[in-house]
Amino acid sequence: MELITGVWQSLKAVRERAPLVHNITNYVVMNNTANALLAVGASPAMVHAREEVAEFTAIxxxxxxxxxxLSPDWVDGMRLAVHAARQRQVPWVLDPVGAGATRYRTATATELARHAPAVIRGNASEVLAVAGEAGATKGVDSTHSSEASLDAARQLASRLGTVVAVTGKTDYVTDGERMVAVDNGHALMARVTGMGCTASALVGAFLAVESDAVLAAARALAVLGLAGELAAEQSKGPGSLQMHLLDALHTLDEATVRARVRMR
Structure with missing residues (x-):
């Protein structure tokens, strides 16, 4: 029950404080990510230029x-932003989308992972690839269950001193010692592009109001999963799911959180 109470407390804090979340993200999901952050109560920004990313991260x-x-210019911007985040003690999230699919993508993810992200959020195959194990992906989709990467996630978290969140049918969040499982979510969410990217963005928003990265990540994933369940109850397919998901993030209340979040 304490875990579930914390979900509402963090969601309420996001809504009250409206934290500014700086996203260096991909073309496919910018609109989805920005709208999800707005719906949950945060303030999104999509800033990529090398000339301003460090300055924007600082605020x-x-x-x-x-x-x-990926592109070389964007990777340079990512490096500058991460350096600024570490200097200013701004918590940051790494989403290693498609790690394991190509050498360039995997090398970029593993390089950035060494620069103290508060949370690495990926599917099982991405986490396995960043951990240096056999993490082949089908494009950006996982070919492994989240359970299959738990040992690698624990080891990666311990080695890097970070929190690893593996998302799938059940989401798992670990710092190498503690482990939280989140059972919320709906299969229809996998039919909407960028849902994992949305998860990473929400983790960023919750990190802005919760200093314990394990709890921040688990609570963010619970909120998204629950919103997905509520949206699926009203949706005929993935198109309407996107609309109802934003509404669910915006209207989610304490009673629903307490009754329906499933964490252990």
Whole structure:
């Protein structure tokens, strides 16, 4: 029950403080990510230019680095933003989208992972790839269950001194010692592009109001999963799910959180 109470407390804090979340993310999901952050109560920004990323990170409450659509200029911007985040003690999230699919993508993810992200959020195959194990992906989709990467997630978290969140049918969050499982979510969410990217963005928002990265990540994933369940109850398919998901994030209340969040 204490875990569930904390979900509402963090969601309420996001709504009250409206933290500025700086996203260096991919072309595919910018609109989805920004709208989800707005719906949950945060303030999103999508800033990528090398000339301003460091300055913008310095005024943000969290940074989210998503490698979905890589280019050399964007990778340079990511490095500058991460350096600024570490200097200013701004918590940051790494989303290693598609790690394991190509050498460039995997190398970029593993390089950034060494620069003290508060949370690495990925699917099982991405986490396995960043951990240096056999993490082949099907494009950006996982070919492994979240359970299959738990040992690698624990080891990666311990080695890097970070928190690793593995998302799938059940989401798992670990710092190498503690482990929280989140059972909320709906299968239809996997039919909407960028849902994992949205998860990473929400983790950033919750990190801005919660200093314990394990709890921040688990609570953010619970909120998104529950919103997905509520949206699926009203949706005929993935198109309407996107609309109802934003509404659910915006209207989620304490009673629903207490009754329906499933964490252990």
């Amino acid at each position: 943000s409450q969290a940074l989210v680095v998503n490698i979905g659509t």
